[in-house]
Amino acid sequence: MAYSEKVIDHYNNPRNVGSFQKDADDVGTGIVGAPECGDVMKLQIKVENDTIVDAKFKTFGCGSAIASSSLATEWLKGKSLEQAQKIKNTDIVQELNLPPVKIHCSVLAEDAIKAALGDYQKKAIEKKPNPAEAVASS
Amino acid sequence: MKLPIYLDNHSTTPCDPRVLEMMLPYFTEKFGNAASRNHSFGWEAEEGVEVARKQIAHLIHADAKEIIFTSGATESDNLALQGVVEMYREKGDHIITSSTEHRAVIDTAKYLEKKGIKVTFLPVDKAGMVSPDDVRNAITDKTILISIMMANNEIGTINPVAAIGKVAKEKGILFHCDATQGVGKIPVNVQEMGIDLMSFTAHKIYGPKGVGALYVRRKAPRVRLEAMMYGGGHERGMRSGTLAVPLIVGFGKACELCEQEMAAESVRMMKMRDRLQEGIMGKMDEVYLNGHPTERLPNNLNISFAYVEGEALLMGVKEIALSSGSACTSATLEPSYVLRALGVGSDLAHSSIRFGLGRFNTDEEVEYTIDRMIKAVTHLREMSPLYEMAKEGVDLKSVQWAAH
Numbered sequence: 001m002a003y004s005e006k007v008i009d010h011y012n013n014p015r016n017v018g019s020f021q022k023d024a025d026d027v028g029t030g031i032v033g034a035p036e037c038g039d040v041m042k043l044q045i046k047v048e049n050d051t052i053v054d055a056k057f058k059t060f061g062c063g064s065a066i067a068s069s070s071l072a073t074e075w076l077k078g079k080s081l082e083q084a085q086k087i088k089n090t091d092i093v094q095e096l097n098l099p100p101v102k103i104h105c106s107v108l109a110e111d112a113i114k115a116a117l118g119d120y121q122k123k124a125i126e127k128k129p130n131p132a133e134a135v136a137s138s
Numbered sequence: 139m140k141l142p143i144y145l146d147n148h149s150t151t152p153c154d155p156r157v158l159e160m161m162l163p164y165f166t167e168k169f170g171n172a173a174s175r176n177h178s179f180g181w182e183a184e185e186g187v188e189v190a191r192k193q194i195a196h197l198i199h200a201d202a203k204e205i206i207f208t209s210g211a212t213e214s215d216n217l218a219l220q221g222v223v224e225m226y227r228e229k230g231d232h233i234i235t236s237s238t239e240h241r242a243v244i245d246t247a248k249y250l251e252k253k254g255i256k257v258t259f260l261p262v263d264k265a266g267m268v269s270p271d272d273v274r275n276a277i278t279d280k281t282i283l284i285s286i287m288m289a290n291n292e293i294g295t296i297n298p299v300a301a302i303g304k305v306a307k308e309k310g311i312l313f314h315c316d317a318t319q320g321v322g323k324i325p326v327n328v329q330e331m332g333i334d335l336m337s338f339t340a341h342k343i344y345g346p347k348g349v350g351a352l353y354v355r356r357k358a359p360r361v362r363l364e365a366m367m368y369g370g371g372h373e374r375g376m377r378s379g380t381l382a383v384p385l386i387v388g389f390g391k392a393c394e395l396c397e398q399e400m401a402a403e404s405v406r407m408m409k410m411r412d413r414l415q416e417g418i419m420g421k422m423d424e425v426y427l428n429g430h431p432t433e434r435l436p437n438n439l440n441i442s443f444a445y446v447e448g449e450a451l452l453m454g455v456k457e458i459a460l461s462s463g464s465a466c467t468s469a470t471l472e473p474s475y476v477l478r479a480l481g482v483g484s485d486l487a488h489s490s491i492r493f494g495l496g497r498f499n500t501d502e503e504v505e506y507t508i509d510r511m512i513k514a515v516t517h518l519r520e521m522s523p524l525y526e527m528a529k530e531g532v533d534l535k536s537v538q539w540a541a542h
Contacts, residue, residue, distance in 0.1 A: 003453065008453075011450070011453055011454070014521055017520065017521045019526065031523065032540060033539070033540070034539030034540065035484070035485035035488070035524060035534060035539065036483070036484035036485055036488075036539070037484075038447050038449075038464055038473065038484075038485075038488035039447070040523050040524055040539070041523070042523035042526075057521075058521050058522060058523035058526055059521060059522070059523065060445060060446070060447055060522045060523055060524045060525075061447050061450060062447055062449040062450045062453070062464070063449065063450050063453040065447075065450075066450060066521065
């Protein structure tokens with residue numbers, strides 16, 4: 001199977017490979033997939049004032065999975081949390097010209113984005129004082 | 139050294155120039171139909187076929203009359219299984235095969251299952267070997283055929299064929315052997331191995347694609363087959379159809395060359411293979427050999443590179459033609475059934491690469507491949523979350539993965 005030039009470019013020059021401190025308050029981490037299925041993506045975002053200022057990934061998977069997650073980190077940088085929620089797997093398919101058998105790679109990337117956002121939001125809620133308690137004490 | 143490098147010789151091999159040279163006249167001036175009995179064109183073609191039949195039979199210690207030409211090993215496997223089952227159906231309805239056979243055997247057996255035949259798929263040990271005792275224990279009074287491959291196409295493991303043949307003889311059951319990967323690479327003797335039917339093909343041994351053979355024993359016992367292809371009654375009525383004379387002539391020459399050169403060639407293959415194995419496995423952590431450490435084809439090496447996905451690895455060494463047990467492109471996402479049958483975990487099956495050396499590979503290509511594999515694996519491990527987790531001491535087996 002021939003890969004698109006964009007997939008090959010992301011594979012050869014993956015953007016934003018690496019990791020942030022998982023337990024930092026400003027970091028959201030999403031790990032999706034399973035080794036048995038041949039795909040595991042770890043996607044992390046660093047957030048300041050509801051804006052994603054940096055993103056990193058590590059992926060175990062085929063070239064299309066690597067390219068999908070690499071592209072995702074590029075797109076996430078500079079986006080607000082709300083904008084990031086709107087990234088769809090079909091956008092990734094289109095940008096990378098993924099063939100039908102590789103669509104699951106883009107789905108996984110979307111899942112990873114959602115998981116990272118969810119992780120960050122969960123941390124943010126836990127960190128803030130409970131609004132109900134705040135009202136009660138005032 | 140020329141790029142790309144071809145290291146996928148279990149898949150197919152290039153035609154040896156000496157083989158091609160023998161074939162060429164049979165496309166043009168010697169174009170006759172080998173079945174034309176009334177003119178010199180036919181006689182010439184027939185002579186070419188009969189010389190080839192002898193060359194092929196000689197390589198496997200058979201009689202020329204026992205060679206039935208087909209379109210390839212897939213057809214030979216189909217003819218052996220379906221032909222025997224149809225012919226001997228009244229004697230019984232049970233066949234025995236193994237779980238690591240080529241799809242041409244497994245899928246034919248599954249087709250026969252749908253037709254009411256009972257099929258035993260024997261397991262293999264962790265090196266991929268079928269146990270002759272398991273074969274013996276699976277035999278019932280309804281068993282009419284045992285079909286076990288000589289050497290596996292993915293992991294190169296060589297089965298104890300002679301021991302299985304002995305069991306079959308003792309019980310008076312026909313023994314078919316898919317020897318597609320074995321013939322021409324290791325010594326094959328249908329007498330000593332107790333083989334009654336044997337499939338093999340030209341294009342795995344530097345001959346042309348599109349021609350194969352089924353060895354069908356004529357004496358002790360005389361094996362009979364129901365044909366799958368009806369027509370002119372060629373090939374003792376077992377396989378009708380005009381013979382592909384140029385391909386058959388090439389097949390014969392390919393077998394002759396194997397017979398002459400196998401001893402030296404297998405030593406050279408083994409040297410290159412061992413160097414490849416040591417060069418890769420000696421320099422990297424968490425790489426695992428799949429298959430048998432010693433009982434394997436001289437030209438085969440199958441390795442799993444943990445934490446790296448096979449298809450991604452192939453992409454990183456795209457100037458080297460290799461094959462992977464990963465199934466990232468398949469709809470089911472199921473990796474190699476052969477590796478799974480050995481008990482290799484799905485994760486390591488996804489990480490497996492098959493190296494298949496051949497007659498035209500060089501030491502220089504082997505060195506280049508070692509270097510490139512190490513670089514590509516290192517590159518991919520740097521971006522592998524699994525490698526990172528493993529290095530942090532996380533037991534990957536304990537992680538609750540969300541299978542997708």
